[in-house]
Amino acid sequence: MNIVFVVYNYIDSKIPLQPWLTIDQVACYMSSHGHCVSVITDVEDPYKSEHYEVLAVKSLRGTNSPEILQHIDRLQPDKLIALVTPLTLATSSWYSIAKPKQFYAFVSYPFYGLQDFITAARYVPFSEMAKFARQLLIPGFIWQRKLNQYFAGLISQSERTCEVLSKSLHDANINLIAPGIDLNKWSPVTQLPQSNSDETILIYMGTASDIRGFYLLLDALAKTRSSSLRLKVLARSASKEDVAHLQQQVHKRNISEKVVFKGGWLEQQDLKAELSSASAVVLPFVLVQSDLPVAVMEAVAAGVPVITSDIVGSSYLIKNASIEINAGDVDQLAAALDSLAKDSDRQQELKNACAGHYQKMISWDEMSRQWCEVLELDDD
Template identity: 35%
Template sequence: MKVLFCVYGYSPDAELLQPWLTVRQVASVLIASGWEVHLLTDVDKRPTLAGLQHHYVRTMRPSNANEVRTVLEMVAPDRIIVLTTPLNLMFSGWYRFVRCEMIAFLTYPFYTHAELTRALPHLCREDLVTYGRHALVPKFLWTRTLKKYFSAVIAQSNKTAARVAEAAGSGVAAHGLRAGLDLNFWTPAAADPSRTRSFVRFLYAGSPKAIRGFDLLLDAFRRLGSRDAELRILARGSTDAEVNAIRRRIDSRLGELRDRVEIVGGWMERERYREELRAADVAVLPFVLVPSELPVSVLECIACGTPVIATDIDGLPEAVGSAGMIVRSGSAAALSAAMRDLAMDSDRIRQLRAHCIDNRKNMLDWDSVGREWLQVLSA
């Protein structure tokens, strides 16, 4: 069987980020199963995965449809998997050249206008452009394209799969296939870290962007107003100048509580990152919108035994389950209330930590995820 992944922005630098991480891991399982796997992308850098055959085109936009067509005719795949958003469903003129079954891998949660409206006050101009252009695509147009060209869709949350299935109708099969994790690496700490200190350590992991709820977190921590809580920010990859800029934002928002916030920037090996997750009492990931449907950081925290406070956006509630708390997105008051509840109840944190261990048993490693994809692609 020969399969072609059509993936914008795929490069060796992005292989540890979603959705490219899933593409790489699934491709690895397919190759190991004897499939011939090809990658069509608009980045002229060869992937690191042995056996993944790379094909570069300048762009996958309609203006370059003939170059894409040339690759399609040369590879002659049995299946094509396309990373899909509302916008590229509207503007991918090369679909008409496909002569085999196409499956859409949804890399955008297909937000409703109500969800986007709620997020608007918290988005920067760049995010407004990115998400606004998807929202401007009428629902009937992207569903028409799905029905015309695709036999199935794959989403990493059941919520998105159900939403698209309802819109596209019975002619398009919808599959909710979870993201995987290296469960041999992301393991809990041997001992409960909260027993070694007298305060609660909240952890924020990720870039300090408004779309990830960073400013909301600072407002929530200010509302918390507790000297018995610490906020640790893992701004991995941030330069000294960027860390200083983050510090200025913290100083301006938190006043005298600023000394309860610690920032860790610069390069961080994943072993060090794992230890940071293990050492936290609670991870706070207050996404306003989820850029790639299901952030793998949520799964990493839970697998390490660290409860998560997350928001009610897309697949986050089903990913967190009983291993944390879910609050309304965009609400600093709701976030602060959840943080206060846990800061005042160490027994509750220990209960949630136990739920993390239970939830971890139901997580899938990447081999298992790859086999689920294999079943869908073989049908």
């Protein structure tokens, strides 16, 4: 069969992240099972795959419909899958013109409300907020009507998003497919980290940014009472200049003795070693681009509980293996950090829960197989 994905921002730097990681894994799986797979995206220099074709167009908006439809007409897809947001649903008029045999929506965007943006505004610069806030300008009835009108089925990775869709779209074919993970690369460590000191090691991993709650975490750490807490920041992709700026922020809050930075990308083995020394990974997202961050899944798969916010849609995947706070709540985060410090029984309970959730995680192949089942694809 001919399968076409229409995906915004399909570039190299996005592929390790959700939802682009899932699309790449599913496309590779479909290709390996005899299907002809193509991705249409809106960037000049798109990600290039050895397993499927990637085509670039100027834009995915309705104003560029002729170019998009030209590719779709040539590819003659049996199944067409679009990565959607409220904004793309409102502006992509080509949805009504494309004539695939079946049209599906991959709904990964978290449907934020006004209160979510009011909370986030305290920590996220306007330039970053604007990327999300413009979605809020789309009236619900518009994206709900488009989802009902054009798509044979919807696929989401988050129970939270599925609940939002179910309340709005009573008769829609909504499918929950959990994200996969490379089970061969991860295995949970169930023993508490051994240390000659009384320190409780916390890890923040990923880009140190406002939207991921990094500065909120620094503010919370400054409010903690426990003297044993130590934060190790694995600031992936951070340059020496970036680390110097982050250290200034730490010094400004008088917590230099509590924070250590490690910039640059870590190999898998090195990342595992860092995680094995940690009591928890702290990822207090203020907003998320996709409702299931990869880092959350990786931490639990390594046997390290996560302290994260309720804005993340992965609660059903990591329930009991995480401590959840209200997004943007510094005092609540500080209390959560203090409560974990030196509480070995609680730490062990959370680590055991991580091991239990690891047993329920699915491989990329199993996830992709479930996609094919929803799309009614047989192995060619």
